[in-house]
Amino acid sequence: MSERSVTHATFTIERLYDASRTRVFAAWAEPAAKQRWFACHGDWTSGPHQLDFAIGGREHLSTRDSEGVDHIYDAIYQDIIPGERIVYAYQMHLGTRRISVSLATVEFRSEGKGTRLVFTEQAAFLDGYDRPDERKLGTRAGLENLAAELQRQAAAA
Amino acid sequence: MTDRSVVHATITVERTYRASPKRVFAAWSSKEALLSWGLPGEGWISGYERFDFRVGGNDRSHFGPAGGETYVNDTTYLDIVPDARIVSAGSMTSAGTRLSAGLMTVEFQAAGNGGCHLVMTEQGAFLDGHDLPENHEAGWNEMLDKLGDHLARDQAAA
Numbered sequence: 444m445s446e447r448s449v450t451h452a453t454f455t456i457e458r459l460y461d462a463s464r465t466r467v468f469a470a471w472a473e474p475a476a477k478q479r480w481f482a483c484h485g486d487w488t489s490g491p492h493q494l495d496f497a498i499g500g501r502e503h504l505s506t507r508d509s510e511g512v513d514h515i516y517d518a519i520y521q522d523i524i525p526g527e528r529i530v531y532a533y534q535m536h537l538g539t540r541r542i543s544v545s546l547a548t549v550e551f552r553s554e555g556k557g558t559r560l561v562f563t564e565q566a567a568f569l570d571g572y573d574r575p576d577e578r579k580l581g582t583r584a585g586l587e588n589l590a591a592e593l594q595r596q597a598a599a600a
Numbered sequence: 601m602t603d604r605s606v607v608h609a610t611i612t613v614e615r616t617y618r619a620s621p622k623r624v625f626a627a628w629s630s631k632e633a634l635l636s637w638g639l640p641g642e643g644w645i646s647g648y649e650r651f652d653f654r655v656g657g658n659d660r661s662h663f664g665p666a667g668g669e670t671y672v673n674d675t676t677y678l679d680i681v682p683d684a685r686i687v688s689a690g691s692m693t694s695a696g697t698r699l700s701a702g703l704m705t706v707e708f709q710a711a712g713n714g715g716c717h718l719v720m721t722e723q724g725a726f727l728d729g730h731d732l733p734e735n736h737e738a739g740w741n742e743m744l745d746k747l748g749d750h751l752a753r754d755q756a757a758a
Binding site: 451519524530534546565567 | 702703
């Protein structure tokens with residue numbers, strides 16, 4: 444048997460968006476909008492993004508990095524309060540290896556005319572294949588992509 | 601709009617049992633065994649509407665004090681390493697209100713004299729003040745003591 448280990452970690456990222464709570468929430472709930480900011484990873488190539496945004500519904504995205512390794516994301520939605528909160532459990536595979544399992548909570552709070560998003564991830568990193576600091580960096584980049592998506596939407600309106 | 605809140609907490613409970621990791625893992629992977637030890641209080645009742653112990657499988661169970669509030673647990677198994685580890689995610693509701701969501705890691709480690717050191721970690725999101733980490737921690741402590749009794753009975757019967 445190989446050596447098994449679990450590293451538990453919790454991190455929080457807060458970000459202020461210049462858009463209403465309704466719009467920020469919609470960017471997580473509507474499959475086309477979510478795909479635009481969630482399924483883009485620079486020069487990596489993504490397979491089809493599948494999203495069933497409902498409690499018990501699933502989400503799937505497979506992305507191949509520049510070295511040909513697949514990063515596979517699978518989520519199950521646990522709690523959805525429109526405009527206010529999303530809780531989902533997700534796991535990551537690197538190729539065929541499961542590297543982490545997490546519970547993510549996204550809270551949307553009105554602040555002035557904008558929205559403060561509070562993202563909390565409670566993660567279990569398995570067998571030493573990923574690290575909390577790397578995950579936090581990747582998540583922060585994703586939330587930057589979301590800002591760009593909201594700006595594009597505002598410019599197009 | 602009701603007031604929404606989330607309290608995040610990590611609960612860790614550990615026990616060392618005089619039973620092999622294989623036997624302790626078995627007590628977490630069979631419905632009959634879980635029903636015999638997995639209750640947090642005297643006079644509580646429980647049952648499974650669905651039990652599907654495999655990666656990707658979903659369980660639905662209910663539990664609660666007889667004649668009192670009923671809690672419904674929906675669980676999805678995410679990682680199973682036989683005799684070593686179980687990771688699952690799920691949420692708990694009561695009368696349609698979601699009280700908490702959480703990630704559970706149970707690690708089964710070989711201990712001295714053929715025993716097993718169990719480390720259970722719940723990473724929970726406690727929603728809108730409906731539930732508290734302290735409640736879960738107390739419940740888990742009660743259940744893991746009952747698991748010890750279950751393993752002793754199981755051993756005596758063998």
